[in-house]
Amino acid sequence: MFTNYTALLIYFIVAFLVAFGxxxxxxxxxxxxPGGLKKATYESGIAPEAPVGYFSVRFYRVxxxxxxxxVGVMALYPWAVSLTTLRQIGFEKALFFLIIIAFAFAYVWNRGGFQWD
Structure with a gap:
């Protein structure tokens, strides 16, 4: 039984050793x-004119x-491709997934998560 997974185990060990090495x-x-020049801010070969600032938390939230x-929309692509083989149960599960996504979207919208100001 373990002979089927021996090659996979060897692969993981070699990958770990290569990454660690x-x-x-x-x-x-x-x-x-590294010196001060190595730690300096560098962007497209142009020295920054102003001190480096931070992005607003709103940017990260959006x-x-x-x-x-x-990612939710990307999860629908395999479902759409195999809809003919999934039949009714596949449609119901995808509909349930879409309802959860719609509730999440409505919740975020209600809380003002999409407001930039």
């Missing part, structure tokens, strides 16, 4: 104390809502 080698061979609903 590359990380260790990078730390070993890389610069140990971005997270976008990601949540975007």
């Amino acid at each position: 590359m990380s260790y080698t990078s730390n070993l061979l890389g610069p140990q104390a 971005a997270m809502f976008f990601m949540i609903f975007d």
Whole structure:
């Protein structure tokens, strides 16, 4: 029984060793104390004119809502492709999923999560 998973186990061990080895080698061979120029802000080769600021929390909130609903829409694509084989039960499960997404959307909208101001 375990012979079926031996190759997979070997693959995971080799992948872990390669990742660990590359990380260790990078730390070993890389610069140990980067100077001030290395820590300076760099954007497209142009020195920044103003001090680096932070984005508003609202930006991150809208971005997270976008990601949540975007992943929800992407989850519908496999369902739409295999709708003919899923039949009625597949339709009901997708409808349930869409109702949950719609309630989440309404909740966020009601709480003012999409207001930028």
